[in-house]
Amino acid sequence: MKSKYDVVVIGAGCIGVSVASHLGEMGCTNVLVIEKEKMIGTGATAKCAGGVRAQFSTPINIHMSHYSINEFEKLDAEYGIQFVQCGYLFVVRTEEQKAQYLRNMEIQKKYGVDVRFVSKDEISKLAPNYGLEKVLGGTFGAKDGLVDPYMMVDAYFKKSRKMNIEFETDMPCTGLKVSSGKITHVVTPRGEIACDYIVNAAGPFAKEIGAFAGVEIPIEPLRRMITTTGALDFISDAFPMVVDVTTGMYMHKEGNGLLIGLANNDEKPGYDETIDNEFLDTMLMTALEVMPYLENAEIKTKYPGTWAGLYETTPDHHSIIDRVPNLNNFIIAGGFSGHGLMHAPAAGQAAAELIVKGKSDTFDLQPVRFSRFAEGDLTVERNVI
Ligand SMILES: Cc1cc2nc3c(=O)[nH]c(=O)nc-3n(C[C@H](O)[C@H](O)[C@H](O)COP(=O)(O)OP(=O)(O)OC[C@H]3O[C@@H](n4cnc5c(N)ncnc54)[C@H](O)[C@@H]3O)c2cc1C
Known part of the structure; x- marks a missing residue:
């Protein structure tokens, strides 16, 4: 493990591994993914039903599903992630x-x-x-269907490792150091890691990671x-x-x-x-x-x-994929409200674009921006299970 990374991703569920792999594909490989458990992919991802669908009620969710279904087809051909389009x-x-x-x-x-x-x-x-x-x-x-969550995490992990992206398990983030409106270090029991960006991919624990930097993230575990x-x-x-x-x-x-x-x-x-x-x-x-x-x-x-x-x-059943206002190197990729597995490829692409390009070219992230809660400008996804 190095003392400094371009990006530290917190959480190695389907979102964290997808963010890492998409960063790598965009040429950003000085990346560390840290995971508090002894193995990757054992959080919500391991508990999920594996459903993948494009039948949503809002354009952003439909767009994210299209992108993801397309990527599941490719990952299935390359890694055999058991993507079955049973509808x-x-x-x-x-x-x-x-x-x-x-x-x-x-x-x-x-x-x-x-x-x-x-x-x-x-x-x-x-x-x-x-x-x-x-x-x-x-x-x-x-074209909707089912995907194997373990195989999918494994595929992104293998892709990331091929690009020399690093993973550390049994390594919780226990704090964040903030200076001049930036996260400077991720604190862990094994020391502090300097970074240019962090990605909060801690799933149901996203709120706790936010609290380390004094940021209130409206993501509740249920x-x-x-x-x-x-x-x-x-x-x-x-x-x-x-x-x-x-x-x-x-x-x-x-x-x-x-x-x-x-x-x-x-x-x-x-x-x-x-x-x-x-x-x-x-x-x-x-x-x-x-x-x-x-x-x-x-x-x-x-x-x-x-x-x-x-x-x-989240209160509107849409994810949050955005930088934290006034803490620009803190990216949230969370709050998928029951759709995180099926939207993981899209979330990885969007979060990686925010870091590498400064904005997402692939998605209009306006409906999943962080500030919508403070603005009271919520569009509720009606088609939730
Ligand atoms: C019963 C059930 C059924 C579901 N069915 C579906 C479905 O059919 N289709 C679908 O798309 N989605 C489904 N979901 C939702 C889906 O599982 C989640 O949206 C998705 O897994 C979220 O992925 P994640 O990577 O954000 O979270 P997780 O998989 O929980 O990963 C977050 C990781 O962060 C780690 N972490 C937390 N805190 C820290 C810390 N301080 N330091 C380091 N690491 C930390 C955790 O240990 C965990 O491994 C279902 C969920 C459940 C519970």
């Missing part, structure tokens, strides 16, 4: 939902998303045994749970990610069975990652509502068949 299906059961999702679809189509409205009949073919009671149809994005089933004979590789708009429950193929997720809307911000058994009961009851067939399925109710992880949520 995302949002199932609607009321006229109000249908109108909302048709409106979303218009925006998506305007920005080039391959999406169409499918009938109840088509849903029964796309997702066999899905409960069809009151179903009015759904929106289906054929527990989210996932459970899985044993083998189910109707599951094929073509089974899409299915989201029940009424309940927010999502399910997709996992091994020979299903992975099932549901947000607890009463969850309070915090770092608790234990399994909430009471809410697990709610998840199972909801799963039976949306897919009654699961009555006969084996549900893996204990870890590792059920687990909890942390979302990193």
Whole structure:
């Protein structure tokens, strides 16, 4: 490890490794990524469901998805990240939902998303045994799908290492030194590291990193749970990610069975990652509502068949990719609000451009600027799970 780097990236989840790799591709290789855990990619990234979609309601999120899907295709060809384009299906059961999702679809189509409205009949073919009671149809994005979070982190790690970017694990950032409106050093138990820039890629811990420099970052950690089933004979590789708009429950193929997720809307911000058994009961009851067939399925109710992880949520469900005002060499790449894996390639490109070029050429980062919270100028992403 050197005593000075051009960039120190804090956090080696999917965002940190993507930022490092994109910096390297832009010729900035004097980069150190530090990770508090013993291994990289064990935070929110390891807990995530692996979903990738372009079906959002705002242009910035759609644009970031397009960029990322394109990059996932390339990474899959080069590194085998298990990117499967099985599609995302949002199932609607009321006229109000249908109108909302048709409106979303218009925006998506305007920005080039391959999406169409499918009938109840088509849903029964796309997702066999899905409960069809009151179903009015759904929106289906054929290019959406699933990616393996571990393989993706590994791919960016390997790419970064090829460019001699350095990684240190078991190395928490415990402080930041600030002088004349700049971060000068990252403080760690193994000493202080001088740097020209830092990137806060600490995921659900982004707020803590901000606090080291007196910056209040509105990113809150929120527990989210996932459970899985044993083998189910109707599951094929073509089974899409299915989201029940009424309940927010999502399910997709996992091994020979299903992975099932549901947000607890009463969850309070915090770092608790234990399994909430009471809410697990709610998840199972909801799963039976949306897919009654699961009555006969084996549900893996204990870890590792059920687990909890942390979302990193902002008030408007958009990320923050920006410099901190008045602390210009402090870049935030966080707050993805449940979409960090699918937006990691785009986030890496945008953050690297902010450092290397001074601004992003690829994205209009206005909707994800830091100052929007102080300005009260928020555009809420409606299509969140
Ligand atoms: C249950 C669940 C399901 C999800 N499903 C999806 C999905 O289907 N699709 C999708 O796109 N997203 C999904 N997400 C969200 C996605 O997982 C996150 O948005 C994404 O992983 C964030 O990546 P990250 O690199 O910012 O955070 P992390 O993966 O948490 O990485 C941050 C890293 O920073 C490290 N760190 C923290 N503090 C410090 C410190 N002081 N010093 C050094 N290192 C530090 C942490 O140890 C961690 O490794 C899901 C999340 C959960 C919990």
